[in-house]
Amino acid sequence: MVLLWLRVAAILYAGASIxxxxxxxxxxxxxKSVAVHLGGLAFFFHFVSxxxxxxxxxxxxxxxxxxxxxxxxxxxxxxxxLMWWLYKAMSLGIFALPVTFFxxxxxxxxxxxxxxxxxxxxxxxxxxxxxxxxxxxxxLGFSIVASxxxxxxxxxxxxxxxxxxxxxxxxxxxxxxLDTLERIAHATLLFGFPCMTVGLVIGSVLVQETDLGAAYFxxxxxxxSFIMWASYVLLLFWRSRxxxxxxxxxxxxxxxxxxxxAVWAANQFSQVHRFGAP
Amino acid sequence: MSYTVLGVxxxxxxxxxxxxxxxxxDELPEVTRALAxxxxxxxxxxxxxxxxxxLITATDSSEVDLSAFLxxxxxxxxxxxxxxxxxxxDQQAVRHLFRVASSLDSMVVGxxxxxxxxxxxxxxxxxxGTVGSELDHLLQSxxxxxKKVRSETEIGSNSVSIASVAVELARKIFGSLQGRTVFLxxxxxxxxxxxxxxxxxxxxTILVTNRTMERAQRxxxxxxxxxxxxxxxxxxxxxxxxxxxxxxxxxxxFRREHGQAFLHKRRNRPMFFIDIAxxxxxxxxxxxVEGLFVYDIDDLQQVAAAHIAERKSIAAGAxxxxxxxxxxxxxxxxxxxxxxxxxxxxxxxxxxxxxEIRRIxxxxxxxxxxxxxxxxxxxxGLMNKFLHPPMQALKQAARENDAVRLDALCETxxxxxxxxxxxxxxxxxxxxxxxxxxxxxxERQTSVAGRR
Numbered sequence: 108m109v110l111l112w113l114r115v116a117a118i119l120y121a122g123a124s125i126x127x128x129x130x131x132x133x134x135x136x137x138x139k140s141v142a143v144h145l146g147g148l149a150f151f152f153h154f155v156s157x158x159x160x161x162x163x164x165x166x167x168x169x170x171x172x173x174x175x176x177x178x179x180x181x182x183x184x185x186x187x188x189l190m191w192w193l194y195k196a197m198s199l200g201i202f203a204l205p206v207t208f209f210x211x212x213x214x215x216x217x218x219x220x221x222x223x224x225x226x227x228x229x230x231x232x233x234x235x236x237x238x239x240x241x242x243x244x245x246x247l248g249f250s251i252v253a254s255x256x257x258x259x260x261x262x263x264x265x266x267x268x269x270x271x272x273x274x275x276x277x278x279x280x281x282x283x284x285l286d287t288l289e290r291i292a293h294a295t296l297l298f299g300f301p302c303m304t305v306g307l308v309i310g311s312v313l314v315q316e317t318d319l320g321a322a323y324f325x326x327x328x329x330x331x332s333f334i335m336w337a338s339y340v341l342l343l344f345w346r347s348r349x350x351x352x353x354x355x356x357x358x359x360x361x362x363x364x365x366x367x368x369a370v371w372a373a374n375q376f377s378q379v380h381r382f383g384a385p
Numbered sequence: 386m387s388y389t390v391l392g393v394x395x396x397x398x399x400x401x402x403x404x405x406x407x408x409x410x411d412e413l414p415e416v417t418r419a420l421a422x423x424x425x426x427x428x429x430x431x432x433x434x435x436x437x438x439x440l441i442t443a444t445d446s447s448e449v450d451l452s453a454f455l456x457x458x459x460x461x462x463x464x465x466x467x468x469x470x471x472x473x474x475d476q477q478a479v480r481h482l483f484r485v486a487s488s489l490d491s492m493v494v495g496x497x498x499x500x501x502x503x504x505x506x507x508x509x510x511x512x513x514g515t516v517g518s519e520l521d522h523l524l525q526s527x528x529x530x531x532k533k534v535r536s537e538t539e540i541g542s543n544s545v546s547i548a549s550v551a552v553e554l555a556r557k558i559f560g561s562l563q564g565r566t567v568f569l570x571x572x573x574x575x576x577x578x579x580x581x582x583x584x585x586x587x588x589x590t591i592l593v594t595n596r597t598m599e600r601a602q603r604x605x606x607x608x609x610x611x612x613x614x615x616x617x618x619x620x621x622x623x624x625x626x627x628x629x630x631x632x633x634x635x636x637x638x639f640r641r642e643h644g645q646a647f648l649h650k651r652r653n654r655p656m657f658f659i660d661i662a663x664x665x666x667x668x669x670x671x672x673x674v675e676g677l678f679v680y681d682i683d684d685l686q687q688v689a690a691a692h693i694a695e696r697k698s699i700a701a702g703a704x705x706x707x708x709x710x711x712x713x714x715x716x717x718x719x720x721x722x723x724x725x726x727x728x729x730x731x732x733x734x735x736x737x738x739x740x741e742i743r744r745i746x747x748x749x750x751x752x753x754x755x756x757x758x759x760x761x762x763x764x765x766g767l768m769n770k771f772l773h774p775p776m777q778a779l780k781q782a783a784r785e786n787d788a789v790r791l792d793a794l795c796e797t798x799x800x801x802x803x804x805x806x807x808x809x810x811x812x813x814x815x816x817x818x819x820x821x822x823x824x825x826x827x828e829r830q831t832s833v834a835g836r837r
Contacts, residue, residue: 264557265672267684284560285655350652354675 109163110217112156113177117215119149120184120208127200128300132347139197146204150184153211157181173214180210198348201340205304212308213315222316229316232309239306244367246299247339251364253292254357260285261354289352292360296346300339307336328373335366386427386519388478391451391470392439395492398469406459408433413506414513416458421515425449428520430510432485434502436492441482443519479523480711486531487707488540495540495696500531522718530710534703540696548579550688551659551680552586555627558657558678563587568625569610570618571632572600575661579629584608592625594618596632619643623650631661637668644671659685716784723783723791727776729800734768 123146130138157178161167169175187203190196223229260282282288310332342363345351351359393403408416408431420429420440428443440451452470456463473481484490488499507524510516516524534540552562559565565588569580572595580591591610594617595601601612613621622628622643632638639658647656653676660667660681672679742764752760775798782790795801 260557261675264554264678267680267687284556285558286560350654352653352676353655 109156109160110215112152112159113211113215116149116153116156117208117211119145119152120180120204120211123149123200124205124208127197127204128343131198131201132343142197142200142204143191146184146200147188149207150181150188153177153181153184176210177214180207180214183207183210198344201344202337205340209308209311213311216312216315229313232313236306236309236313239302239309243299243303243306246295246302247360247364247367250292250295250299251360253288253295254360256282257285257288257292258354258357260288285353289356292356293346296339296343296360300343303336303339307332328370331366331370331373335363335370338363338366386443386445387475388482388519388523389442389444389449389451389472389474390439390478390481391442391455391472392432392437393466393469393471394437394439394490397471402465402469403436403438405461406438406455407435408438410509413509417510417513417515419458420451420454421513423449423451423454428517429515430506430520430524432503432506434499437485437490439485441478441520441523443517443523476711476715479526479714480707482523482527483530483707483711483714484704486527487534487703488531489534489700489703489707494693494700497535500528500535504528523714526710526714526717530707530714533710534706537706538699538703540699540703547575547661547682547685547689548582550685550692551579551629552582554659554678554680554685554688555583555657556586558655559626561587564589565626566590566592566624568592568594568613568622568628569604570594570628570630570638570666571662572597572604573631573661576629576631576659577604579659579661580608583627588627590624592621594621619646623647625656626654627657627659629659629661630666632666634662634666635664637666639667639671641668641670641674644674644677648674648676661685723779726779726791726795726800730775730779730798731772733798733800734772738764738768 123142126138126142126145128138129135130142160174160177161169169178183203184207187199187207190199223232263282264285283291310329314329342356342359345359346356393406395403413431413433417429417431420426420431420442423429425444425446426442426449427445430441432439432441440455442449442451451472452463452466455461455470456466481490486500486503488495488497491499503524507516507520510520555562555565562583565583567580567583567588567590569576569591572593580588584591591605591608592613593601593605593608593610594613594615595604596615598612598614601615604610605612618638622639623646628639630639644656648654655676655678658667658671658677658679660679663682665681667679667681669679669681671677742760749760775794779791779794781787782794
């Protein structure tokens with residue numbers, strides 16, 4: 108039953124993690140309600156699971172990595188709900204709920220590590236992992252290109268370049284309007300974020316099957332990937348909540364892009380994640 | 386039938402003369418009908434804009450005095466018109482009309498209004514019943530030439546008026562202007578014009594403020610705008626995407642700190658300030674703030690001037706295009722003019738065929754329906770094959786304006802003299818296409834010729 112309640116909690120955390128983004132980024136009341144209710148239910152089942160787990164074992168300390176992960180997830184979710192209750196800080200949810208889901212996800216797979224039924228199934232998961240992350244990288248690439256074009260166009264308009272003038276800036280008269288570039292940069296980020304999240308979740312499923320287990324997450328490549336995911340969330344959060352746009356948003360996108368390059372570069376130093384040797 | 390264009394324009398006549406002969410929209414149908422009643426004028430239309438008044442006619446004699454009509458109509462002394470008037474005939478007239486429609490003869494080369502004005506004049510003349518196939522053919526060709534010039538050159542791609550430059554810049558910032566809010570601060574002709582341009586491009590809400598409430602209300606009326614008390618200017622400014630300001634204030638009414646406060650309220654959504662006032666209403670330092678774009682009257686004028694210079698170089702390419710279209714028009718016209726001759730040739734051959742069938746009927750005896758159809762098909766086929774070379778020769782001679790060859794062909798086949806040169810009277814389409822029901826589809830053949 109411990110595992111059953113934990114799995115129910117994991118599913119509910121996943122739903123709450125999805126709902127929290129429109130709730131926070133677009134200030135949608137209905138989504139806020141969905142996120143809180145799903146998250147609350149998830150926390151309840153998670154709490155039941157943890158209590159049952161510890162009561163069954165007749166001890167008050169978790170044993171093993173999976174139990175520890177489950178307990179850590181419960182603490183993170185509990186803290187978030189406490190903040191929300193005290194300060195109405197719903198925006199923290201875009202970090203807390205997905206992180207809780209990530210932490211709970213692997214223990215919810217089973218007491219023992221999950222083993223794929225066949226090589227074909229494992230390869231399918233691997234392909235999905237690669238495709239999702241490539242889509243996220245491509246979207247981020249488009250976002251940075253649109254941001255760069257935004258900076259160029261903004262400079263042109265502000266410097267009041269005359270048509271036909273020979274200062275080299277006339278060659279970029281084809282640039283789209285600022286508003287269009289801003290929307291492209293934002294839309295590509297919105298598209299890339301779920302791709303990256305899904306890619307990382309699938310990666311977590313793949314890695315728990317290896318002998319490395321939790322040690323895998325200490326690898327520079329894997330750490331950099333999660334840092335990139337967090338940067339992505341920050342970027343989306345600032346864009347939507349703080350009205351960050353234009354030049355500052357372009358620079359921030361550039362920073363996230365640099366993190367992405369670092370993730371790629373980390374493949375050279377990674378002991379556990381290499382292209383062709385997942 | 387020949388074309389004649391007579392008129393005055395911004396290059397040949399001063400404004401004082403142009404406004405004396407300008408024809409209002411309400412008077413235009415009546416004046417057009419009066420022109421059509423002039424002896425020798427078969428078809429006509431009049432283009433009357435602030436920059437030109439032109440009488441465009443199809444006449445059946447070269448003796449028509451259009452300047453006399455102009456003098457009589459407006460009670461002008463002919464001496465007053467001399468030196469200011471121009472008259473073009475035939476190919477020159479066609480070229481002139483094509484250039485006018487393509488906006489190559491406009492004060493601002495490439496402006497798009499003239500094509501609409503010519504179309505409107507044509508529609509008025511059509512409604513007045515003064516347009517027939519000749520002018521219809523000419524004007525349709527002029528419209529397609531203008532369309533070609535606009536689509537194949539960049540002559541119309543750059544706006545030139547201050548108002549349209551403002552719209553163009555707003556588009557560079559906001560993309561679509563659909564639903565954008567425009568705030569008019571102070572009342573001025575130019576800011577009103579800019580606002581009108583923005584509304585035409587889809588701008589949604591118009592806010593108007595002025596120190597004088599009455600003036601603000603007057604200005605807001607045509608846009609269904611909302612009047613804002615002047616003391617609430619800063620409260621509402623943040624709602625506007627575009628602010629057009631033209632007050633008589635001796636100092637800046639929008640300063641950097643205002644701009645930053647607006648941006649904060651708008652969560653950094655950009656704002657565009659169009660400052661038409663002299664002295665300026667907007668502190669130029671505001672342009673340094675990210676998200677604020679400030680253009681004053683000098684900036685707008687410089688962009689407009691640069692566009693005009695660009696257009697002059699593009700116009701050279703457009704002139705070549707128009708020349709090609711004029712030539713094509715004349716070629717088509719000459720080909721169409723030979724249509725009556727071709728119809729006569731076909732009719733003559735058909736009569737011969739029918740006569741021969743009647744003559745041989747007694748020797749053939751009674752034929753079954755299939756046999757009669759076979760004889761019919763055989764004779765018709767032979768006739769068409771024999772007619773093909775002379776018909777091609779006639780069309781070729783017409784295209785090359787070779788009157789000698791045309792006459793020789795007409796003489797060879799005992800046809801009426803075609804006079805199919807450019808000065809020839811073209812047979813109306815409906816007449817040229819009228820043939821006996823038994824004739825071998827001359828309509829199809831002439832229309833093919835006409836399309837070449």
